[in-house]
Amino acid sequence: MTTRIGVTGATGRMGREVIDAAVDHDECEIVFAVNRNPDDRTVRGVDVESAGAFDSLLTEREPTAVIDFTGPESAVDYVEACADAGVAFVTGTTGFNDDQAAALEAASDETAVLHAPNFARGVQALVNVVGEAVRNLPGYDVELVETHHNGKRDAPSGTANRLLEEIEKNGEFTERTHGREGDAPREAGEIGVHALRAGNITGEHEIVLAGNDEEVRLTHRAEDRGVFAAGAVDAAVWIAGQKAGNYEFADVIDE
Ligand SMILES: NC(=O)C1=CN([C@@H]2O[C@H](COP(=O)(O)OP(=O)(O)OC[C@H]3O[C@@H](n4cnc5c(N)ncnc54)[C@H](OP(=O)(O)O)[C@@H]3O)[C@@H](O)[C@H]2O)C=CC1
Numbered sequence: 001m002t003t004r005i006g007v008t009g010a011t012g013r014m015g016r017e018v019i020d021a022a023v024d025h026d027e028c029e030i031v032f033a034v035n036r037n038p039d040d041r042t043v044r045g046v047d048v049e050s051a052g053a054f055d056s057l058l059t060e061r062e063p064t065a066v067i068d069f070t071g072p073e074s075a076v077d078y079v080e081a082c083a084d085a086g087v088a089f090v091t092g093t094t095g096f097n098d099d100q101a102a103a104l105e106a107a108s109d110e111t112a113v114l115h116a117p118n119f120a121r122g123v124q125a126l127v128n129v130v131g132e133a134v135r136n137l138p139g140y141d142v143e144l145v146e147t148h149h150n151g152k153r154d155a156p157s158g159t160a161n162r163l164l165e166e167i168e169k170n171g172e173f174t175e176r177t178h179g180r181e182g183d184a185p186r187e188a189g190e191i192g193v194h195a196l197r198a199g200n201i202t203g204e205h206e207i208v209l210a211g212n213d214e215e216v217r218l219t220h221r222a223e224d225r226g227v228f229a230a231g232a233v234d235a236a237v238w239i240a241g242q243k244a245g246n247y248e249f250a251d252v253i254d255e
């Protein structure tokens with residue numbers, strides 16, 4: 001059964017990778033690709049159309065799933081259109097505020113929605129183990145450092161926020177301290193969060209747990225955006241058969 005895929009953000013860093021991964025996937029067919037300001041008319045032989053045509057493309061081309069890597073504002077517009085059309089929605093977009101996250105949740109009442117801040121399988125493994133590390137090292141200082149390319153809009157990364165949720169669920173922490181400056185001794189129970197932006201670094205996340213004259217460092221490093229695109233396309237193939245609801249990447253890779 002071929003999964004019919006619509007792509008948004010088609011000429012963006014991730015949009016191009018998604019098209020690449022979908023074109024090379026033997027169970028996928030790209031039925032449309034859109035961008036707000038398509039600077040290129042084609043990506044890997046796929047015509048890039050205007051995002052203004054998105055709603056009509058949902059009915060004309062009948063995708064089974066849309067894959068979105070754009071920005072929070074656009075992702076909400078796209079998911080609401082997909083909910084109206086009953087088309088599944090897979091998004092890797094990060095930086096949602098509470099209202100935008102609520103809009104994603106509301107759309108999942110009408111269609112299948114899968115949001116993952118990181119589609120690398122290695123990051124899912126890191127999410128699965130970081131809580132165990134925190135539980136095993138009570139009282140250790142915890143710091144998180146994420147490093148990305150100099151074009152990234154949001155900070156800290158969506159992945160960092162997801163890892164912090166797991167850390168906070170599994171230890172006694174009081175607050176997140178984003179960077180430090182001036183007279184800033186470490187307070188008990190704080191988690192230091194640091195966002196580095198440099199060059200064209202694809203994405204790195206490191207959690208440091210330190211205490212008792214020792215340290216444990218858990219690190220994930222993505223070498224290529226294709227890692228994320230492959231996970232997103234796998235999620236689109238998986239979600240095509242799902243009923244309306246809110247899903248996560250763990251649902252895809254745990255099967
Ligand atoms: N979940 C994951 O595994 C990953 C998630 N991401 C996330 O994906 C998103 C996109 O990243 P990336 O591809 O590097 O970004 P880019 O800026 O390279 O691409 C975003 C694309 O989406 C379009 N777009 C449409 N609406 C918006 C909007 N409201 N804000 C920004 N762009 C918009 C842009 O087109 P135009 O310029 O024509 O407007 C652009 O082509 C980010 O949120 C990032 O954090 C990135 C990598 C992996």
Ligand SMILES: O=C(O)C1=N[C@H](C(=O)O)C[C@H](O)C1
Nearest residue numbers: 094117118152157158159203
């Ligand atoms: O903007 C990026 O590039 C990435 N963003 C995601 C995030 O915010 O966690 C995932 C990945 O780290 C790359």
